[in-house]
Amino acid sequence: MPRSAKDITRRRLLASGAAASAAAIAGCIGGSSGDETVLLFTQSKGWGYGFDPVVSNGVPSTQINDQIYEGLYTYNEDATSSLVPVLADGEPEISDDGTTWTVTIKDGATFQNGDDVTAEDVKYSYEAPVDEETENAGELNMIESIETVDDKTVEFNLKYPYAAFNTTLIWNIVSKSEREGGDDFGHNPVGSGPFQWVEWEEGQYVLLERWDDYWGEQTPDLERVEFDFVTEQSTRVTGLETGESDIIETIPPQLWEDVKGMDSASIESTLGIGYFYLAFNCNEGPTADPQVREAVDYAFSMDDAVESFVEPAGVRQYSPFPQSIVDSWDFSTDEWEAIPHNRDVDQATQLFEDAGISMDYEWNIIVPPDDMREAIGESVSNGLKEVGFNNVTFERLEWGTFLDLYNTGNEDDYNMYTLGWSGSPDPEAFTYYLFAQEQEGVTNGTFYRNDEVDQQIIDAREDPDKESRREMYIDATNTILEDRVHLPAYNLYNSYGVSNSVSNFQSHPDSGTIPLLADYANVGLE
Structure with missing residues (x-):
């Protein structure tokens, strides 16, 4: 039966390493009805600096941020140099010998507070990491200036013809008004992505839910997704085997064959970048x-x-x-x-x-x-x-x-x-x-x-x-x-143990990308 959002958080016992058997925990959380179903995604490391992409970095935070926020573009299925427009309306216009990149934002793109995504939000999202001297500033130091041509058009002027700037255009876009006016934006984030923030408990879990008013063409099949992390490898594998986790990240080499041989789960993997x-x-x-x-x-x-x-x-x-x-x-x-x-x-x-x-x-x-x-x-x-x-x-x-x-x-x-x-x-x-x-x-x-x-x-x-x-x-x-x-x-390999109850999940070469909703995947949970 579906597991509920109310009951799922009892699995914090497992994440925190409490002295309880997996079977006993499973008995606590077993089926409930009438509540939304929740996919539990168990990561291998903690989240560091919170969930404000201006200051946060590291793969675990990025995996969660990418469900809440969106970039002008994203990687395609194979993470080649070809990018897929998300907030952007088509390909960038490149001029001035590769030093000027102009991007138009799609009409209808909105943040989860109902505000339109504007060129000013894009400009702010790229300038704030540098202005605030964050650890992410070096990833944007090729930019000389950013101009807002109009509400939906942004122009990047580069210091030199930076050949890899197309990959910089996947940067997460935040709402300027929410980030500047909100309280603790990193733990009350507002983005334009298909999942929105519900709650978190420090060092324990992050709970997201489907944004039913998502502006994009697809709607997530998942109603809720909960991220936790378990650093101990055998505990992650045990959680997958007993049904405590629907997806676990990183299959340890010594347990690879054990997971591969599970009747109730399989391995999804691809060599990472x-x-x-x-x-x-x-x-x-x-x-x-x-x-x-x-x-x-x-x-x-x-x-x-x-x-x-x-x-x-x-x-x-x-x-x-x-x-x-x-x-x-x-x-x-x-x-x-x-x-x-x-x-x-x-x-x-x-x-x-x-x-x-x-x-x-x-x-x-x-x-x-x-x-x-x-x-x-x-x-x-x-x-x-x-x-x-x-x-x-x-x-x-x-x-x-x-x-x-x-x-x-x-x-x-x-x-x-x-x-x-x-x-x-x-x-x-x-x-x-x-x-x-x-x-x-x-x-x-x-x-x-x-x-x-x-x-x-x-x-x-x-x-x-x-x-x-x-x-x-x-x-x-x-x-x-x-x-x-x-x-x-x-x-x-970006490897994941995936329960048979999960549909349409696939590993991506970029370790920060968990494609719960993409043009090539829409993850579901039976």
Whole structure:
């Protein structure tokens, strides 16, 4: 029978890890009638900064925000460079050698408070992250100015012909009047999307409901959707098996076959536009020496680590670029795949000695609260110990603490860290934010100072010619990998365990996109 919105929140017991069996919880929430049905979507991580897209970032918040807000455009089903108009009425008009982009807003597009979506709202949504100096400002720093031609026409004037600006046009649009006049907009959001805010409980759940007056051509089949998060992997899988969750995010590798074999659920997955890596502090400490970074590469096997701790939930990756970008940009990966060393403790030991690193040096490796990234960090730690180092600190930190430390460039905070990045389907997303010097201390925690590489990254960002950009990205990546600024590790499938009671759900290459309602999907719940 349908589960009700009233009863569904009792499952907070499961999310909070209360000492109750899944079967007992299931007995508490079992069928009720007369209430709206609720799809429970269990995420793998918490939400961070709330649900105001001006300031919030991170995949978990984006997955929820994209149900409430809309952009001028969105990704298509395959997340290629072709975008689908949402608030925009057709394709953008591009002029002035690619530095002026003009977009018209659809008549009838409205916010959930009944107000029309206007050019002023669009202008505000793009300017506020920069004006307020948020962490999102770097994603919009190619914009020189924004003009409102009329109520329904907005003109973006760029500092240079930024080739990837089409991907910037997916930015969520907020209501200026609601955000400036409302109380705690991040927890009382108003957007133009097909689902509207109901309530939330911090660290527990977010409840959305279908906006019955949605202005778009389709209406969601779902009446309500509740997001919670469970970081413990086996608990998420147990929740799917017992019916506590309708969809769970991220199937852990060690439980992949278990989920695959469930009679009551299946796996939906597609390779993401992502990149996971081990990064070095090139600013201070021994890892500022490329010879030491090469020694670390010899001290352990990234191939073995990925095979043991990531597959089949992900694949080995040898560059910052996910396979979709490699294919669409015709990057030849043979040279990149040959750069990592096989494990050779003797060679590692010799390189450390040549670099003058004492066996008493106190290494510090930090990782976020993620089992796979932790396994990569621990593999490095074990490799250093096998070389003969006596003091290797390996720390799994909570997200807030990790994010405060990984980009300081201070030797006392870290020598190495493991992290991941989810970007747009353009190489710029995996070079500028991770390696450009102007992103140091923001999204770049390496502090790698190679002016030639830095200029190639900036020039490729500002060059409208794809072939010219391609050559610059190849040259820059060759140097970055040879210098071992990162040791690329893997990419994950965007994988979900989906109950048989759910219809029309599919995984999307962009990890922030959960297509509950799209031109190719309208998720339902029996």
